[in-house]
Amino acid sequence: xxxxxxxxxxxxxxxxxxxxxxxxxxxxxxxxxxxxxxxxxxxxxxxxxxxxxxxxxxxxxxxxxxxxxxxxxxxxxxxxxxxxxxxxxxxxxxxxxxxxxxxxxxxxxxxxxxxxxxxxxxxxxxxxxxxxxxxxxxxxxxxxxxxxxxxxxxxxxxxxxxxxxxxxxxxxxxxxxxxxxxxxxxxxxxxxxxxxxxxxxxxxxxxxxxxxxxxx
Numbered sequence: 001x002x003x004x005x006x007x008x009x010x011x012x013x014x015x016x017x018x019x020x021x022x023x024x025x026x027x028x029x030x031x032x033x034x035x036x037x038x039x040x041x042x043x044x045x046x047x048x049x050x051x052x053x054x055x056x057x058x059x060x061x062x063x064x065x066x067x068x069x070x071x072x073x074x075x076x077x078x079x080x081x082x083x084x085x086x087x088x089x090x091x092x093x094x095x096x097x098x099x100x101x102x103x104x105x106x107x108x109x110x111x112x113x114x115x116x117x118x119x120x121x122x123x124x125x126x127x128x129x130x131x132x133x134x135x136x137x138x139x140x141x142x143x144x145x146x147x148x149x150x151x152x153x154x155x156x157x158x159x160x161x162x163x164x165x166x167x168x169x170x171x172x173x174x175x176x177x178x179x180x181x182x183x184x185x186x187x188x189x190x191x192x193x194x195x196x197x198x199x200x201x202x203x204x205x206x207x208x209x210x211x212x213x214x215x216x
Contacts, residue, residue, distance in 0.1 A: 008212060009155030010095050011146055011178070012088075012127070013048075014106035016165035016186040019116070020083045022047065028076050036065050047186055048166030050107045050139045077112055082119045085185060087203030092126055098208040101153040103129040105145045105162075110134060128153065140168040143176035150176070161211060170195040179216045 016022040026043035033042020037058060046054050051073075055066050095102050104127050106113070113132055117124060124130075131149055138144045150160050157177030164170045165183040170192060173180035182196030189199050197216040200206065 006156070006159040007154055008095070008098070008100040008208075009150060009153045009160040010092075010100055010102045010163070010211070011105045011149045011160060011173075012092075012102070012163045013165060013169050014104050014108055014113075014116075016047075016085075017163050017183050018085060018088055018104060018123075020085055020185065021080060022165065022186040024080050028073065032069055032072075036062065036069070048107065048140050048164075048168030050133045051109070052133075053139055074111065074115075077115050082116060085183070085202050087206060089126065091203040091206045094208050095211070100208060101155065102127045103131060103149050103153055105131045105149045107133045107139055107145075140166070141171035141175070143172045146173055146176035146178060150178075158215075161214070164196070165192075167192070167195065179214060181214065 012018055015025065029043035029046060030041060033039040046058075049057075051070070059066050059069070092102055110132050113130060129149070129152060131145060131152070133139060135148065136142075136145045146160070146162055150156065160176070160178040162169075162173035162176065162178040162180045163183060164173050164180060165186040167187065170180060170182055174195070180196045180198075182192040182199045184192065184199055184201050189201075193199055198214050
């Protein structure tokens, strides 16, 4: 079956893909690493992980610290700047005009997304679905989130495109069988070029036609 006869599905991670937020999260988690773990440069190593994964791996015996960090993070997110990655809104609108089905697939929870909607209420209408971390049994780097996105939007790996920036997210996309496009927004091109089928800096040159031409 040709791609023109299939329904194109596009699945977008959120942080570092839809919104330019990852550098701000790095600042926060670097501070948490210094204060609670006596570790420098903690933030980059946890990109793409859920809060549950971070707590289980690094703060398992620090239950009270987990509560404090959660509250600090929620407060921090209310004060963050949420700017779209260049070109992403126009690209998604083009995808929708061409009949593609589009969803956000994020490790973020509903509380965090609620904060985002208060800054960008239009985000609710930008994509067909927003899949959050509560919906997945296994988080990235497991492919469950993207497989669920395909299922909900009626896609197959052969006609699905995943947009990711983190190492965990890129691995999840590759293991889902989709065509994976890496965003060099959080990590350098050199560090992700072998972890995705294609790498882009942002979406300013992307169109529906260019996307389908990228099929791996």
